[in-house]
Amino acid sequence: MQVPDKTYELQSQLADYCRTGINSLPEDAVHPEHVKHYRRLVYNVIEDSLSSAYPLTRKLLGQESWDQIVHEFFRSHKCRSAQVWKMPGEFYEYISEINSTLKEEYPILTDLLLFEWMEIVVFMMEDIKVDYAEEGSYSEDRLVLNPEIRIIGLNYPVHLKNASKITAGDKAQYYVLVFRNPENHKVQFMNITALHVKLLEYMTEKPRGFSEMAAYLRSVLAPANSDNIHAELEQFIYKSVEKKLILGFSKI
Amino acid sequence: MTGIGFRKDFASEFLEGDKLKPSFIEVAPENWIGIGGYWNKLFRKALEKYPLYTHGLSLSIGSPDEIDIEFLKKVRTFLDENNAKVYSEHLSFSKCDNAHLYDLLPIPFTQEAVKHVSGKIKQVQDVLNRELVIEIVSYYTSVSPEMNEIDFINAVLKESDCGLLLDVNNIYVNSFNHNYDPIDFINKLPLDRVRYIHMAGHQKVAPDLIIDTHGEAIIDPVYELYSYAFRKLGREVPVLLERDFNIPELDELQAELSMLEELKNKELIQYASA
Ligand SMILES: [Fe+2]
Numbered sequence: 001m002q003v004p005d006k007t008y009e010l011q012s013q014l015a016d017y018c019r020t021g022i023n024s025l026p027e028d029a030v031h032p033e034h035v036k037h038y039r040r041l042v043y044n045v046i047e048d049s050l051s052s053a054y055p056l057t058r059k060l061l062g063q064e065s066w067d068q069i070v071h072e073f074f075r076s077h078k079c080r081s082a083q084v085w086k087m088p089g090e091f092y093e094y095i096s097e098i099n100s101t102l103k104e105e106y107p108i109l110t111d112l113l114l115f116e117w118m119e120i121v122v123f124m125m126e127d128i129k130v131d132y133a134e135e136g137s138y139s140e141d142r143l144v145l146n147p148e149i150r151i152i153g154l155n156y157p158v159h160l161k162n163a164s165k166i167t168a169g170d171k172a173q174y175y176v177l178v179f180r181n182p183e184n185h186k187v188q189f190m191n192i193t194a195l196h197v198k199l200l201e202y203m204t205e206k207p208r209g210f211s212e213m214a215a216y217l218r219s220v221l222a223p224a225n226s227d228n229i230h231a232e233l234e235q236f237i238y239k240s241v242e243k244k245l246i247l248g249f250s251k252i
Numbered sequence: 253m254t255g256i257g258f259r260k261d262f263a264s265e266f267l268e269g270d271k272l273k274p275s276f277i278e279v280a281p282e283n284w285i286g287i288g289g290y291w292n293k294l295f296r297k298a299l300e301k302y303p304l305y306t307h308g309l310s311l312s313i314g315s316p317d318e319i320d321i322e323f324l325k326k327v328r329t330f331l332d333e334n335n336a337k338v339y340s341e342h343l344s345f346s347k348c349d350n351a352h353l354y355d356l357l358p359i360p361f362t363q364e365a366v367k368h369v370s371g372k373i374k375q376v377q378d379v380l381n382r383e384l385v386i387e388i389v390s391y392y393t394s395v396s397p398e399m400n401e402i403d404f405i406n407a408v409l410k411e412s413d414c415g416l417l418l419d420v421n422n423i424y425v426n427s428f429n430h431n432y433d434p435i436d437f438i439n440k441l442p443l444d445r446v447r448y449i450h451m452a453g454h455q456k457v458a459p460d461l462i463i464d465t466h467g468e469a470i471i472d473p474v475y476e477l478y479s480y481a482f483r484k485l486g487r488e489v490p491v492l493l494e495r496d497f498n499i500p501e502l503d504e505l506q507a508e509l510s511m512l513e514e515l516k517n518k519e520l521i522q523y524a525s526a
Contacts, residue, residue, distance in 0.1 A: 007364040008316040010395045014357055015348030031393035034429075034461055038392065041463075042355045049354075078351035082310035082323045083282045087354070127288035148288075185290035 018042040020075045045084065046074050053088035054116045060106060060163045069095070069102060085124065092117045108156040108166050115158045118150055118178045123187045125180070136249025138237060142207035144247045149179040149204075151197055159189050181244050188243060195221070196236070207250035210237070253490045254509045254516075255305060261499050263294045267301075271502040274509060276337070278305040278492050281330045299334060305448065305490065306336045307417075310352060311376065313386065314345035314359035314369050319376060328380050338448050338490070340385040340417045341376075343369070343408065358391035361404040366411060373412035385415035385447045390425040390454075390464035401426065402440045409445055416441065418489075419450035420478045421470070425462045434477055443485055451478060451512060452494040467497035470508055475515060482519035491516060 014029075018039050029035050050070055051058055058066045070091075077094045079087050092113045095103070103109050125148060132144035154174040156166050175197050177190040192200070195217065202208060202216050214233055218226050240246040255276035258266075260283075266272050277298055284295055308327065311319070331339050344356040359365050376384050388405055399407075409416060418441070427434035453468030470493075482489075491512050495505060 005364075006396075007360050007362050007368065010360045010362075011314075011316050011345060011348050011357070014395060015345075015351070015353060018353055018355075018357065019351060029393045029395050030397065031429075031461075034392040037457070037461070037463060038355070038357060042353050042357075045354045078349065079354070080350075080352070082320060082347075082352060083285065084309075084352075084354045085283070087352075123289055124287050124291070125289065126286055127292060180289055185293065 014038065021071070022075075043071075043074065046070065046087070049084055050088055050091055053120055054091075054113060056116055056158075056163055057109070057112050060109075060112065061102070065102060069100070085120070088120065089117055107168070107171075108158055108163060111154045111156045112158045112163055114152055115154065115176070118152055118176075119187050119189075122148065122150055122178045122180050123185075130247065131251055132248035133251050134248050139210050142209045142212075142250040143203070143237065144207045144250050145200070145203040146179055146182065146245050146247050147204075148182065149177060149200070149245070151192075151200060152176050152178065157191075160191060177245070179243075179245055182247065183244065190243070190245070199236070253488065254512045255302075255490060255492045256505060256509065257307075257492065257494045257496065258295075258298055259496065259499065260291065262502060263291075263298070265502060267294060267297050269502065272506050272509070274302065274493075276303040276305055276490065276492075278307050278494075280309045281306050281327050281339075282309045285326050285330050304334050304336045305338045305492065306331060306340065307387070307450075307492075308339065308341040310346055310354070311341045312345045312347035312352075313341055313372055313376065313384075314343060314357075314365065315347045316345075316368070317347055317350060319372055319379075320347075321379065324376060324379050331380065331382070338385055338415075339380065339382060340387055340415075340448055342389045343386045343405065344389045344391075356389050358389070358394060359404075360395045361397040361399050361401060363398055366404060366407040370408050370411035373408070373414050377412075377414060383415045383447070384412075385417045387417035387419050387450065388422055388426075389419075390422045390429075390462075392429060392461060392463070394430070401430070402437055406440070406442065409442055414445075415447035416445040417448045417450060418443075418446045418481060419452070420481055421450065421452040421454055421474050421494075422464060424474045424477055425454050425464050428462050429460070435480060438477070438481055438484060443481075446485060446489055449478075449481070449489050449491045450494055451491060451508075465497060466494045469500070469504070470511075475511070478512070479515050479519055482516050483523065486520065486523040488520070 021039050047070055073091055073094050077090060079090055081087050095113055096110050128147040130144060130147050154176060155171055157170055157174055159176045175192045175194060177192045178187060180187055198220055214229050217229050237246060253275040255278055256272060256274040258277040258279050342356050345359055346353050346356055373384055423434050423437055427437060451470055452466045453470050454462050455465040455468055456462050493508050
């Protein structure tokens with residue numbers, strides 16, 4: 001469909017002003033003094049959505065830096081999602097990709113954003129139906145993993161410590177399991193190891209039995225570390241069942 | 253039939269109690285497409301009890317950009333799966349140069365825009381295989397108009413052959429902001445196209461400016477205009493109460509719903525007996 005030039009020009013000018021707040025007002029506004037309300041209303045939607053998605057980040061940065069980065073994001077980034085609740089995910093991507101002094105000042109910034117964003121992603125994600133039996137044998141049957149999960153890798157323990165207390169000395173490789181409880185729909189976080197990540201990926205492929213999992217762990221571990229596999233796996237399964245990370249037993 | 257905008261702020265209290273008794277609920281598809289977990293559970297519960305009307309936010313029918321067909325197909329699935337009675341959208345734009353703004357900006361009242369917007373409405377109706385019902389939005393300034401608002405709206409309605417959502421509050425707000433007679437405006441609309449009515453509150457932010465906030469109770473002059481609209485319509489049209497911010501106790505919302513029902517019935521009874 002042909003886009004009409006003059007009308008396009010007028011719309012583009014108004015939209016540009018709403019996004020940046022710095023361009024000159026559209027020349028032909030009948031009430032130029034009212035145009036600023038559009039900028040205010042549009043910006044409020046963006047600021048509100050980001051503030052409620054990232055309360056911890058906002059607190060860490062303080063109001064001034066927060067406003068500055070939000071403004072910069074909205075000015076430079078073209079929001080793609082038709083669903084406003086997904087827009088904060090674009091904010092995380094934007095911050096991850098840019099060079100900013102804010103990232104030097106706050107090395108944990110992208111980790112904190114990812115952590116907060118993943119809570120929303122998992123809370124909102126579509127229901128994934130999975131078949132399982134409530135009764136079964138932990139030693140004989142294959143176990144069904146909760147499919148409503150995400151695993152993220154972090155450089156700073158934003159899931160373990162208050163963001164303002166994290167120092168350079170905390171830098172390491174962390175893994176966090178984010179999952180949704182199928183009964184109360186709440187999102188939970190679990191600090192996990194690289195080995196857990198491998199195990200969870202293995203269990204995500206299809207339901208696995210106890211001896212299968214133990215054999216898999218033995219295959220990925222150095223022999224010296226394989227001694228306590230059975231006890232550790234039992235412990236992991238026990239905890240996972242309790243937290244509804246393992247839902248039940250495979251029927252097939 | 254009077255319905256309520258189904259908002260997350262009061263969803264749980266509404267579904268668990270019996271203070272608010274609408275005949276239907278309305279949602280923005282954008283807020284519910286592809287969502288699971290807690291909100292999906294509540295939404296499903298609501299759909300067991302109430303028919304669904306929809307009012308989109310991001311289609312940006314007035315945008316210079318092309319229609320986002322991928323998104324529109326998701327909307328179609330959502331409408332079909334949830335048996336939506338009406339799909340309405342705003343006669344405005346919320347996306348430009350491929351950037352969403354998540355708010356409703358005014359389309360310039362130009363001849364070019366009439367053609368462009370009407371073409372897009374037809375395209376949407378084709379993809380959805382249903383009528384699009386467009387809403388006259390509140391606006392705070394027009395930009396380089398070649399014609400009056402009423403002529404623009406009527407030209408779009410005629411050329412695109414779509415339905416009309418009569419937001420009585422918006423007409424009141426616009427008549428105040430742009431200094432015209434709202435009765436005269438309603439008289440000039442093709443009322444046979446009205447499929448749906450919206451009612452809401454607003455906020456006066458300056459002596460010469462009202463912003464359509466959906467954050468206050470409906471005021472008397474808007475009720476009066478509403479009664480006038482039904483006097484002219486002389487038939488049942490589903491009415492929705494929009495309340496997005498500053499949500500009061502649910503019995504206050506119910507009082508507004510009851511008032512809307514009462515005023516409408518009064519007009520329709522008089523119409524029938526005349
Ligand atoms: Fe409305």
